[in-house]
Amino acid sequence: MKPSLDNQYNLLSKTFHWVTFILIIVLSVTGLAMADMPRGPEKLDLIDLHGALGFLLLFITICRVLWRLSSPQPLPSAGLSSQTITLSKLVHFTFYGLMGAQVILGMLSIYTVGRALYFFGLFEIPSPLARDIPLHHTMETLHSIGWYTLxxxxxxxxxAVLIHHKNGVPILRRMT
Structure with a gap:
């Protein structure tokens, strides 16, 4: 794949980036809210919303990875060391893997209590697993650890973006 010559990410890459960021914020808020809610229909509605948004994040992440693999990417910004570029690639690779893992762990958390995953009332994915509360607690714990890591x-x-921006490396402008 030839690199993009203008040193900017294309519009679709920028859109994927910022939609992902917004989804992670909303998922964080709904996840934290669920933790403090008593059992009841409101909590189940929030679980369904959180699950649907998580599934949407998985879809966007898959599209984003496919787009990244198939479209020209800008060259690294001038002024970055080879170690910084390598670390950046590692962090981005970890982001993609962790976002996918988070959604899968979230789905397993839902499935291990015997619930289906509902996608905004459009369709549902029935639980392929039997109810297993000890496994559910493990999945929730791993999902929480994944969130803190994310x-x-x-x-x-x-x-890193702010430090590079302060040091005159125009990283921020590439994604805005």
Missing amino acids: VALIALHIL
Whole structure:
């Protein structure tokens, strides 16, 4: 794949990036809200919304990876060391893997209580698993650990962009 010559990400790449960011924020808010809610219909509705948004994130992540593999990417910004470029690639690879893993762990959390995954009332994916509460708790724990890891990576990503921007490396402009 030939690199993009204008050193900017294309519109679809930018759209995937910012929609992903917004979805992660909304998923974080709904996930944290669910943790403090008592059992009841409101919590089940929020679980269904969270699951649907997570499934949407998985779809967007798959599309994003396919787009990234099939479209020209800009060259790394001038002024970045080879170690920084390698670390950036590692962080981005980890983002994609972690987003996929988070959705799968979330789906398993839903399935292990015997619930289907509902996608905004358009369709449902029935649980392929029997109810298994100990496994459910394990999936929820792994899902929580994944969220904390994702938040840490996002913070690292934002910090790196701001540091590079402050140092005159125009990373921020590539994705805006």
